[in-house]
Amino acid sequence: MPAIQPTDLFPGYDLLDATDPAPSQGIFIPLADLSGLTAAEADAATGDGRKVAYEVLRKVESSFTAIPTADRPTRMNVTLGTPTGVNANIVRRSYTLTFDVSIGATDMADEA
Known part of the structure; x- marks a missing residue:
């Protein structure tokens, strides 16, 4: 099965450490907000792009569902x-x- 990195789905993607400055204007989602995603899975060069996409979608769905109808x-x-x-x-x-x-x-x- 072909592997895809997070950068294949999000070309400007980067995983930042807690002390890293943002490299440019962008959107920041704390890794802790994606509870099923580890730093290794989120790594831009060696991580799993499928896992990043899955955890982002899980978060969007759970947060949306939590909003009162x-x-x-x-x-x-x-x-x-x-x-x-x-x-x-x-x-x-x-x-x-x-x-x-x-x-x-x-x-x-x-x-x-």
Whole structure:
């Protein structure tokens, strides 16, 4: 099976130590917020890009689900699919993210 590094999915990706300065403007997600991801798995050069993507999606889904239904956006939804058996030891999980997009702008539609 081909291995993919986190940089294959996020080209500017970098794993920072606690004392490292940010290399440029960007988005920072503390490693501790992705509870199932280790520093070794998140390493830009030797880590597992699949694991990074999986843990980011798990966090998005769990955080979205934690928002009271009445307070959730109406033009965005995140759902976790029913596990499907692959074999006796593996199940397949699916995450679906949907966004209403403004025609022409190809960007998210306003909530109002």
